[in-house]
Amino acid sequence: MAGRRARERKARGRRRLIGWSIALAVVIAIGIAVAWALPRVLDRFSGPEDYAGPGTGEVVVQVQSGQNGSDVAATLREQDVIASTEAFVDILVEDPTIQFHPGAYRVQQQMSAQGALDAMQDPANKVELRVTVPEGYTLPQVYERLERDLGIPQADFLQAAGDLTQFDLPADALTIEGWLFPATYTFDDGIDAPTVLQAMIDRQRQALDQAGVAEADRQRVLTFASLVQREARLPDDFGRVARVFQNRLDIGMRLQSDATVAYGTGNFHVVTTTREEREDAENPYNTYVHTGLPVGPIGAPGDVAIQAALAPTEGDWLYFVTVDPNTGETVFSNTLAEHNAAVQRFQQFLRDNPGWGG
Structure with missing residues (x-):
């Protein structure tokens, strides 16, 4: 009798042990399931990953023509400006009017999605x-x-x-x-x-x-205007210089522009030229030996020079010379004698200022 009760106690003990083992296994399984599912549940309710701070450092982000918001988000994520593309795109979905313009933008790394968007929309950040x-x-x-x-x-x-x-x-x-x-x-x-x-x-x-320049006249006008641009010094003289050149063209007189000769030699910065340079017929820009306008422009004319070439100031001048390059004072003459007198003033300036203009 005592033996049977002992056997029953052992059986009950084994059943309790098995029960506790099963319960423990269930608890462990539940714990594993919770550990796996909880982050995903939290992510579902907490939203996509996003940086919290205003950002650090600096990086230049390039927005190419034709890129959409998702493309921009991907670029920002690649350069560690934002923590996830989802956080950035979510903002764009809420406001479909947001647009991105091509260009380079200077922003910080590890910014919040909203901060990155604000930075990309700020013209001050465009490089x-x-x-x-x-x-x-x-x-x-x-x-x-x-x-x-x-x-x-x-x-x-x-x-x-x-x-x-x-x-x-x-x-x-x-x-x-x-x-x-x-x-x-x-x-x-x-x-x-x-x-x-x-x-x-x-x-x-x-x-x-x-300026109303016809297609067929554009190269000629630019060539003419470039001479005026290089030769005129003061705003009021642009029209007068153009008139001298136009008067010479009208009578078949050579333009004799030192600026054209200098351009043909490659010495763009000089004002005066040598006799040998002025006699060089192989220089296609040499208006001392070639009649008419040079073969092309000799610089970049602006609006004033273009207008002067189209509508020169009225006058009978055939000559001009800048007698004082420091002030831009230029003398316009009708006759060669008047011009030679003005040239002497320029030559005196060169004597008084050795080394100038070379």
Whole structure:
């Protein structure tokens, strides 16, 4: 009897042990399930991953033409500006009017999605390159200025300018000289040489359109205006210089412009020329030996020079000389005797200022 009760107690103990083991296994299984599911549940209710701070450091993000909000979000995530594309896209879904404009934008890394969006919409964060090309600059001078301010090598501009067909210039244009309008330009970071040149040529076309220059006359007008731009010093003299050149053209008299001779020699910065240079018939720009306008522009004319070439000031002058280059004082003469007297004043200036103008 005692033996049977002992066996029953052992059986009950084994059943309790099995029960506890099963219960423990269930608890462990539930714990594993909760551990796996809880983060996903929390994620579902807490939203996509997002940085909390305003960001640190700095990075430039490029938005390409044609990209949509998802593309921009992917770029921001790649550069660690935002923690997830979902957080950024969710904001865009709520406001479908948000647009992105091509260009480069300076933002911080590890920003909140809203902060990154605000930064991308702020024009102050857009990275832009600015360059000013003065009136009268020749192609080498323009390329040097573009390289300095845009960071594009001069060789890139030389290569791009070698293919005139891409710019749709007149058939009589030998180069793009004269077609790069002198002005201040703003470009997006990452711009290339052909695009810069096209923008400047388009701006010159706009100036010619506004001046009413016909397509067939554009190369001639730019050539004429470039002479006026290089020779005139004061605003009131542009029309007078144009009149001298026009009067000479009307009677078949050579223009005798030192600026054209200098351009043909490649010495764009000089004011005076030598007798040997003025007698060089192999220089196609030498208006001392070749009658009429030179073979092309000798620099970049601006609006004032273009207007002067189209409507010269009324007068009978055939000569002019700048007698004081420091002040720009220029004497216009009807006769050679008057002109020679003015030239003597200029020569006296050179004696008083040795080394000037070379």
